[in-house]
Amino acid sequence: MYRLITQDGQAKRGEFHTVHGVIQTPVFMNVGTAAAIKGAVSTMDLQKIGTQVELSNTYHLHVRPGDKVVKQLGGLHKFMVWDKPILTDSGGFQVFSLAGLRKIKEEGVYFQSHIDGRRIFMGPEESMQIQSNLASTIAMAFDECPPHPATREYMQNSVDRTTRWLERCIKEMKRLNELPDTINKKQMLFGINQGGTFADIRIEHAKRISEMDLDGYALGGLAVGESHEEMYDIIEKTVPYLPLEKPTYLMGVGTPANILEAVERGVDFFDCVYPSRNGRHGHAYTNHGKMNLLNARYELDDRPMEEGCQCPVCQTYSRAYIRHLLKAKEMLGLRMLVTHNLYFYNKMMEEIRDAIEHHRFKEYKKAKLEGMAQGE
Amino acid sequence: MYRLITQDGQAKRGEFHTVHGVIQTPVFMNVGTAAAIKGAVSTMDLQKIGTQVELSNTYHLHVRPGDKVVKQLGGLHKFMVWDKPILTDSGGFQVFSLAGLRKIKEEGVYFQSHIDGRRIFMGPEESMQIQSNLASTIAMAFDECPPHPATREYMQNSVDRTTRWLERCIKEMKRLNELPDTINKKQMLFGINQGGTFADIRIEHAKRISEMDLDGYALGGLAVGESHEEMYDIIEKTVPYLPLEKPTYLMGVGTPANILEAVERGVDFFDCVYPSRNGRHGHAYTNHGKMNLLNARYELDDRPMEEGCQCPVCQTYSRAYIRHLLKAKEMLGLRMLVTHNLYFYNKMMEEIRDAIEHHRFKEYKKAKLEGMAQGE
Numbered sequence: 070m071y072r073l074i075t076q077d078g079q080a081k082r083g084e085f086h087t088v089h090g091v092i093q094t095p096v097f098m099n100v101g102t103a104a105a106i107k108g109a110v111s112t113m114d115l116q117k118i119g120t121q122v123e124l125s126n127t128y129h130l131h132v133r134p135g136d137k138v139v140k141q142l143g144g145l146h147k148f149m150v151w152d153k154p155i156l157t158d159s160g161g162f163q164v165f166s167l168a169g170l171r172k173i174k175e176e177g178v179y180f181q182s183h184i185d186g187r188r189i190f191m192g193p194e195e196s197m198q199i200q201s202n203l204a205s206t207i208a209m210a211f212d213e214c215p216p217h218p219a220t221r222e223y224m225q226n227s228v229d230r231t232t233r234w235l236e237r238c239i240k241e242m243k244r245l246n247e248l249p250d251t252i253n254k255k256q257m258l259f260g261i262n263q264g265g266t267f268a269d270i271r272i273e274h275a276k277r278i279s280e281m282d283l284d285g286y287a288l289g290g291l292a293v294g295e296s297h298e299e300m301y302d303i304i305e306k307t308v309p310y311l312p313l314e315k316p317t318y319l320m321g322v323g324t325p326a327n328i329l330e331a332v333e334r335g336v337d338f339f340d341c342v343y344p345s346r347n348g349r350h351g352h353a354y355t356n357h358g359k360m361n362l363l364n365a366r367y368e369l370d371d372r373p374m375e376e377g378c379q380c381p382v383c384q385t386y387s388r389a390y391i392r393h394l395l396k397a398k399e400m401l402g403l404r405m406l407v408t409h410n411l412y413f414y415n416k417m418m419e420e421i422r423d424a425i426e427h428h429r430f431k432e433y434k435k436a437k438l439e440g441m442a443q444g445e
Numbered sequence: 446m447y448r449l450i451t452q453d454g455q456a457k458r459g460e461f462h463t464v465h466g467v468i469q470t471p472v473f474m475n476v477g478t479a480a481a482i483k484g485a486v487s488t489m490d491l492q493k494i495g496t497q498v499e500l501s502n503t504y505h506l507h508v509r510p511g512d513k514v515v516k517q518l519g520g521l522h523k524f525m526v527w528d529k530p531i532l533t534d535s536g537g538f539q540v541f542s543l544a545g546l547r548k549i550k551e552e553g554v555y556f557q558s559h560i561d562g563r564r565i566f567m568g569p570e571e572s573m574q575i576q577s578n579l580a581s582t583i584a585m586a587f588d589e590c591p592p593h594p595a596t597r598e599y600m601q602n603s604v605d606r607t608t609r610w611l612e613r614c615i616k617e618m619k620r621l622n623e624l625p626d627t628i629n630k631k632q633m634l635f636g637i638n639q640g641g642t643f644a645d646i647r648i649e650h651a652k653r654i655s656e657m658d659l660d661g662y663a664l665g666g667l668a669v670g671e672s673h674e675e676m677y678d679i680i681e682k683t684v685p686y687l688p689l690e691k692p693t694y695l696m697g698v699g700t701p702a703n704i705l706e707a708v709e710r711g712v713d714f715f716d717c718v719y720p721s722r723n724g725r726h727g728h729a730y731t732n733h734g735k736m737n738l739l740n741a742r743y744e745l746d747d748r749p750m751e752e753g754c755q756c757p758v759c760q761t762y763s764r765a766y767i768r769h770l771l772k773a774k775e776m777l778g779l780r781m782l783v784t785h786n787l788y789f790y791n792k793m794m795e796e797i798r799d800a801i802e803h804h805r806f807k808e809y810k811k812a813k814l815e816g817m818a819q820g821e
Binding site (some may be wrong): 072 | 479480481482483484485486487489505510514517519523524525526609616646744747757761762763765766767769770772773775776777779780781808
């Protein structure tokens with residue numbers, strides 16, 4: 070399924086074959102939490118900005134509209150009208166970050182819906198069933214995302230349970246993929262490495278899950294409060310214990326700099342809400358750093374957000390117009406910023422792939438970081 | 446400038462030639478109050494849904510971003526990136542409906558900005574200057590929009606002042622159109638007929654302003670609280686006193702039924718916030734009546750909002766998906782509804798033009814009203 074095309078140092082350039090098409094890696098997945106990109110961006114728009122993979126959230130779709138509704142409507146691809154790959158997370162992270170009162174047991178997690186307070190149970194089997202109903206291309210294993218900081222003892226117990234949950238996920242997905250009314254019978258499963266900032270726990274866990282021959286492996290529980298240096302250190306120490314011939318996914322990360330550092334350490338897949346969230350706050354990513362479009366200096370600026378940018382927004386509208394839309398609280402301004410920012414991330418990944426292919430990733434990374442550090 | 450192609454009863458089918466292209470009438474102008482259609486719809490989207498004329502508000506753009514800013518940026522067409530006709534209202538209606546404490550004097554109106562409470566003065570000359578700065582295709586004369594109900598005495602005094610203001614508007618626009626740095630030196634001016642529901646005042650005023658040889662004539666101060674029957678009656682009695690060889694514009698109206706009734710009485714131009722406002726409240730216009738997309742019956746409905754509709758939304762997305770977006774409070778749902786509703790209005794005007802051309806407007810109107818009355 071994954072073909073390693075070339076390496077430049079530890080940086081990997083690969084191709085991941087799925088039933089919904091080939092993903093060129095490294096890749097940044099565009100986050101559409103509730104089956105929609107926030108900021109009024111449609112799947113038709115995603116087709117124009119180089120999006121390869123859309124990511125939706127199992128927990129959100131389970132509570133609304135309900136995964137059974139999505140299944141009856143033919144699965145997430147048909148529901149959203151998106152024919153390329155979709156990755157669904159397992160719901161684990163949201164259960165631990167969003168949901169109300171929760172109890173972790175060996176069988177799974179009891180918690181309250183953040184929408185209506187209703188009591189819900191989710192364990193490995195439920196997460197796999199929901200993701201099978203959603204019929205995503207890639208499902209994520211159900212794990213515990215441990216708090217940061219956590220004691221060594223808590224972490225070890227949590228990781229051991231996550232391993233036992235992974236075994237149950239594998240078994241359940243195999244069963245689901247063989248059922249006659251399963252929409253995507255070739256759904257793939259990525260396991261998730263945990264262990265916080267305890268490198269030895271991470272490494273042992275990576276070795277353990279690597280034996281399970283999954284379709285891909287993720288690093289979870291990072292970017293949850295530790296420093297960037299701690300995160301880079303953990304990635305550097307753990308990735309060598311994950312299979313080279315499988316994709317590696319760093320969950321929920323991050324800034325352009327974070328992505329460049331992680332690619333250098335062998336990561337293939339990324340996702341993050343930054344481009345859409347920052348867009349909704351009036352910030353645009355550019356090769357000269359982040360711009361705050363609300364700034365008065367753009368009042369009469371008729372240039373595009375980024376000169377030379379090929380995104381549909383920069384090809385048409387000016388800084389002055391976008392600033393006005395933001396000031397006037399017109400939704401259109403947010404849509405424009407989110408569109409540009411997602412394009413910026415997708416385009417950066419394309420540049421990264423090109424740089425690795427040409428074995429000049431280090432030079433590319435240096436130049437990109439220096440450019441972004443200039444400030445606007 | 447206006448060419449009457451044919452008539453079907455009183456209904457007019459015309460062509461209005463402007464520096465920004467030809468407008469086929471009857472026409473519905475799409476309202477982009479603050480130089481943006483509410484609901485994250487861009488001018489690029491308008492190109493795809495049959496929009497002929499965009500309408501922006503002088504008062505809103507004067508307070509933000511400021512008409513001088515728009516002028517420095519090359520005018521509203523360049524600012525919004527819209528090359529077809531733009532009509533700007535005079536600011537009068539907003540001064541009387543939105544602004545704080547106001548004082549009406551012979552010279553104009555003193556009022557407070559609804560944004561920052563700042564004291565502003567606007568009279569006929571100021572309104573013309575602002576609209577000249579915005580460089581719209583068609584400017585509206587500065588009038589008083591009298592309260593409803595108003596006494597006969599108040600109304601007569603108000604209408605007389607509106608006539609004197611119109612004379613000042615004509616003079617000022619002539620001056621502005623001759624200035625070397627005016628962006629649109631061919632800016633056109635529409636006068637506004639007032640008189641509330643006093644038919645005789647309306648008629649006298651219509652006769653008076655018809656002598657002034659303006660580019661078009663509007664009926665203002667309707668749909669402000671009087672019944673539909675009163676409004677239709679006033680239109681029917683007044684339009685015959687406005688020039689047949691000029692376009693007639695019914696300001697701020699209305700529902701599809703209102704438009705059909707007014708077209709039958711000789712109106713050419715319309716504008717209304719209903720399609721975008723109702724869209725933002727989850728309502729879609731269809732040929733079978735209005736749909737509330739939040740209704741539970743659409744939860745599993747994979748049909749488009751309107752079967753056979755050629756709008757970009759109905760061509761792609763289902764009722765079930767749009768309902769989910771609305772329930773999840775995703776902006777994308779609002780964008781889809783506004784897009785569809787504007788398309789519905791624009792398409793209805795196309796049908797109206799076709800029906801008048803083929804002298805079957807009455808049959809068309811009857812069938813359309815019956816269809817919409819079915820309910821969904």
